[in-house]
Amino acid sequence: MQPRVPRTRVIATAIVVMSLVALGGTLVPALWYEMFTRQEPGRVAYALLSVTGMLALYGRLLWGNLMRRTHPRHRVGLAVIAAISCLLPAVLGPVWAAALVMPAGLIPLVLPLRAAVPVTAVGALGITGYGLLLGLPTPTVVYEFFWFPFAALSGYISYWLFHVVQELREARAELARAAVGEERQRFARDLHDVLGHSLQAVALRAEVAERYLDRDEERVRKELAEIQRMARDSVRDVREVVRGYRATSLRTELDGASAVLSAAGIRCRPPQGFPDLPAHVHQPLGWVAREAVTNVLRHSSATWCRIEVTATGGGVRLEIVNDGAGRRAAPDGGSGLAGLAERIAAADGEFTAGHRGDGTFGVRAVVPVESPRHAGELRAEGAG
Structure with missing residues (x-):
């Protein structure tokens, strides 16, 4: 089962939280060293204030750029992060060398791409020279030289994928409206x-x-x-x-459902090869298919829709399940579903619709092939 794509703010929050956890994790060994090995209150206070301020500013800038709330002062914030990251190893020693890479992930977000590439290259060379000047070990300097552009590329890819998902969501909604x-x-x-x-x-x-x-x-x-x-x-x-x-029929509606759902970006493969059915079965099930597909397009954020037609106990069962109903459906099921229940009841069938335990929404209708009402009409026609 393909997971449902969360909302834009949920994805942005996850990116910010994971980025801060990853960056904070690189500084934990140095902070642990200050707090439990050296145990100098002044150094510990400086380290805590620097790390807290740097991560808070990083998260604010990352969130603003993900939500397209860009501003020229964000470049000032990037410069502040770069200054703090350079001061930490200078003031507290080589154990804080990992801080030098902190601003890299924000460079392609805060700066235009045409400026981010040369700034990233200058940054990688700059921290290499600065690390040698501070007397950092050569393996550490070489490692950070390659780590800096990799961190910048990782930030850019996260930013790009985030907006691709957002644009695809908007495009799918527009296709459904179209x-x-x-x-x-x-x-x-x-x-x-x-x-x-x-x-x-x-x-x-x-x-x-x-x-x-x-x-x-x-x-x-x-x-x-x-x-x-x-x-x-x-x-x-x-x-x-x-x-x-x-006028509708099950075959007609299923022929069009796949094309309409695919145009809206929803994966769907209609059932193939089900037998010919009498009109009193085709029409009510066709209404169910039409209304269910319309609801998927208008009221859901589905990524897939499964349609099944099976014969069961002298009847025909139609089941349509999608993964995008969430909690946006009306609590009472909506007037459309109530109308479907009335149509299926008129055909002596059974109708159910609602949320399922696995996070999907399903519509299920069963119509008997030989209903008592239909059999009575056939006998009356034969007698005539």
């Missing part, structure tokens, strides 16, 4: 094609009738009769459009 909007436009276009010509013709006939109102009653009567006929034809055409739009 899919719903496209269906509305299709219906509006069909309705316009049906009514546009008819209503224009009715208007012209009414103008003709008005023109002959005082001169030729027979012509007016004929025009009014024609207007009535055209109006009835228009009503019939509209009913046919609405009936075609509202």
Whole structure:
């Protein structure tokens, strides 16, 4: 099962916390040395204040840049972190050499990329010369020379992946809105094609009738009769459009579900090869499929949707499960699900929908192939 992608703030918080834990962990040996080996209150206080201030400022800058709240003063904050990281080994000794790499991860976030690359290269060379000047061991200096650009690259990759996930989430929401909007436009276009010509013709006939109102009653009567006929034809055409739009079947809905969900970035593979079903089974299950897929698009943050059609005990079971309902669904299940329950009950079937223990949301409908009501209708037709 693919894990659900958390919200943007949750991901940003996780990145900040993990970064601070990782950076703080590199300084724990030096801090432990000051507190439990040297045990000089002045040095311990200086170390604690420096580490606390540096990590707090680091976390603030990282959070602001992840949330795109950039500001020119962030460069001042980066300079302050660099100054503290350089002072720690100078004041407290070589045991604090790891602090020299602290500002590296923020360089590609605070500075533009075209400036971050040369600054990272200068920083790697700078801490190498500074470490030699302080008398740090050669292996430590070499290690930090390679560690500095690696830390900068790691910060940039985290920043880039964070915003890629955010943009993909926004793109998927936009695709879902586009899919719903496209269906509305299709219906509006069909309705316009049906009514546009008819209503224009009715208007012209009414103008003709008005023109002959005082001169030729027979012509007016004929025009009014024609207007009535055209109006009835228009009503019939509209009913046919609405009936075609509202009529559904399980096979039709499943054929379109995969394409619509895939366009919205939701993995879905519809079932293949299920047998032909009678109309009284196809239509209610088709309504279930349509409403369930619509709910996945409109009301969830799903990454996958599973659709299963199986034969069970003289009936057909349709089950649609997705991983993105969360807690955003209405507590009462919503009017759409209530309508589905009524439709399935009318077909002598069973309907359930709700959250499951594994964090998914499922819709399940079972319709008998030979319901008592349908069997009675067949007997009545045979007797006729």
